[in-house]
Amino acid sequence: MAKQYWKPGNMLYPVPAVMVSCQREGEKPNIITIAWTGTICSDPAMVSISIRKTRYSYAIIQDTGEFVINLTTKRLTKAADYCGVRSGAQVDKFAQTGLTPCRSQVVKCPGIAESPVNIECRVTQISHLGSHDLFLAKVVNVGVEQSLLDETGRLHLEQDGLMVYAHGSYFELGRKLGTFGYSVKSAKKTAYKKHKKRKS
Numbered sequence: 001m002a003k004q005y006w007k008p009g010n011m012l013y014p015v016p017a018v019m020v021s022c023q024r025e026g027e028k029p030n031i032i033t034i035a036w037t038g039t040i041c042s043d044p045a046m047v048s049i050s051i052r053k054t055r056y057s058y059a060i061i062q063d064t065g066e067f068v069i070n071l072t073t074k075r076l077t078k079a080a081d082y083c084g085v086r087s088g089a090q091v092d093k094f095a096q097t098g099l100t101p102c103r104s105q106v107v108k109c110p111g112i113a114e115s116p117v118n119i120e121c122r123v124t125q126i127s128h129l130g131s132h133d134l135f136l137a138k139v140v141n142v143g144v145e146q147s148l149l150d151e152t153g154r155l156h157l158e159q160d161g162l163m164v165y166a167h168g169s170y171f172e173l174g175r176k177l178g179t180f181g182y183s184v185k186s187a188k189k190t191a192y193k194k195h196k197k198r199k200s
Helices: 056-064 074-085 093-097 182-199
Strands: 018-022 030-034 037-042 045-051 066-070 117-128 133-144 163-166 169-172
Touching: 018 056, 018 074, 030 045, 030 056, 030 074, 030 093, 045 056, 045 066, 045 117, 056 066, 056 117, 074 093, 074 163, 074 169
Parallel strands: none
Antiparallel strands: 018 030, 018 066, 037 045, 045 133, 066 117, 117 133, 163 169
16 A cells, blocks of 8 residues: 655544543632543553643643543533633633533542543643643542443443544544454354364
């Protein structure tokens, strides 16, 4: 296949477009939409978010050392877009979007009630990189929407229309292609069937 070669750039897509909530004590809570976010460690559970220094939320998170990552869905796409293009210095984003702040269990800033998952985080390190600074954070609590749990307690996020961001556009996650480890499982199953056929 023929390819063009471009200068280095952020081409890792799709990525989650999450709404990150934060708050200084005595001030209104704020929301910033972030696409540069990810899982960096499972034990201890840690995540990262990257923010430009010029963003209103940057100083809030730097000062408080806390934030909440709120997963987004199809129904939250318009609110997520708004929170990414408007500054909390000028507007109350909770009021403008109609989103509801919900009390967190461990950190002082609120999560977003309409989000299916609220990930409470405490900053452990800030790395100054260039256009963005990287906030490494430890996950200290996770709140999940009970209606997405089955009778065994398993979470089914796929039922809530999760949203992702790619090349300037938002997309709803679609058809499931497989589950973790399915390639190995199918190979083992095929080998077992062949072995059983030879023996019979």
